[in-house]
Amino acid sequence: MASTDKRTIFFTGATGYVGGTVLARLVDHPTFANSEFTLLIRPSKKDKVSTLHSLGFKTVLGSYDDLDILEEQASKADIIFSIADADNLAAAQAILRGSKKRYEATGRQPLLIHTSGTGVLVDDAKGLHSTDIIYDDLNPDQIETLAITQLHRNVDVAIVDADRENYVKTYVILPSTIYALAKTKFVDLGLQNPSSLQIPQLIRAGLLKGQGGVVGKGENVWPNVHVDDVADLFVVVYENALSGRAGHGREGFYFGENGEHKLYDLSKVIAQELYNVGKGKSPEPAPFTEEDYNRPENFGLEFLGTNARCLARGGRALGWKPRYTTEDVFKSIRPEVEYVIRSGKY
Incomplete structure (x- = not known):
């Protein structure tokens, strides 16, 4: 990408609890001035579009059921923040198809920052007992022992497989119990679920x-993890992905807990x-x-x-x-x- 080119970013989940908090961080980030954001906005939220445009965002109306839209927007993006639905495999595959098109057109691997969750780790305790099993995000071999039937896991695996094919670099962020009411400019403007x-x-x-x-x-x-700390984790992974320092693919899992x-x-x-x-x-x-x-x-x-x-x-x-x-x-x-x-x- 030439130094004068704007970095194109496709962002899903902008009006959600996590997505809105992350987007608020990115608006204040030094890279924002040289970035062009396109936000996927559900038709039911179209009354928010004019306000989002006034803040400097482009928007496209659609949902995770609109696979053609997801593929098209991903094919135009250098970076994708997927923060809308951790369990929609068809949507993830559409985004990956778009990322592959982007790579084939530019020769550069786009970056996909996908939101999963520690629900992928759950057992069937029914509140009756704890466990001694603690997963470590710096241990990809341990993470790969998770069954494909675990919550979120089929989507996570599809994303890692795409990274292995070398047309996209993927980073999977897995928050735990996120808490606290979000307090952002988007909440104040009525754009975001708090x-x-x-x-x-x-x-x-x-x-x-x-x-x-x-x-x-x-x-x-x-x-557990505070919503502000989750947003900070996204930004830290984003910054390190841009510089090439963040592990990706099977080494690109990032739990959120404190x-x-x-x-x-x-x-x-x-x-x-x-x-x-x-x-x-x-x-x-x-x-x-x-x-x-x-x-x-x-x-x-x-x-x-x-x-x-x-x-x-x-x-x-x-x-x-x-x-x-x-x-x-x-x-x-x-x-x-x-x-x-x-x-x-x-």
Whole structure:
């Protein structure tokens, strides 16, 4: 790429919790002035387009079901940030086809930064026990023992295989339990979802139950990471990918974690906060029942009873310095409870 050329970037997930927080970082990054961003925006979000244009972005209306659009936009991109759906294999394959076209047209390998998650590590603990198995992102041999049937894994493997074919350099970022309300310029402008998934799901399930709950005994363990630290991890990987210092392909997995928690401890704080605001009968969490699990609104609730332990050594080796710890997870619960109640989405 000539020094006068703008770096073309295709970005998916811009209005989402993680994607919007990452994009806000990139707007303030020194490379932004020499970058041309095209954002994939769902048709249901088309009212956001004019504001995004005013901020200097190009947009294309579409979703991960629009495979032709994904392939076309990827074929025009030097860099792709895929932050929309970790489990859509057809979408990932379309993006990879576009990346291959880009390579064939330019002779340069585009960079694909894909978002997976530590859900790929889960077991079937049902909240009844922890595990001693801890995955290390600097140990690709260990990661390759994961079964193709694990959550996200078929997409991750397809992406690594593409890197092995040498037409694209791939970097897979795997956040753990992401927490805290996002506070970015995009949230302020009404462009971005400010709330995560796992902790709000526990809060909503407790509100529906009328009592803070827990999966099984809550003995299972998950790592956690603040949304701002996740965004910093994306930027660190991006910077090191541009300079050629970041491992890619089978050596390009980057966990996001800065501590871990037992589900019971998290559930207890949620139960306490629901009790404090008059939405729970007791400050102690009660086990979820079959009735709770069978509520359509609680789909996937049992997933929160799994173990998914890991070490984020890869990002730290590149200079990632996460600031927030497990204590900050617990401090984030009250604002999350207030947000869920305020939104009325339970």
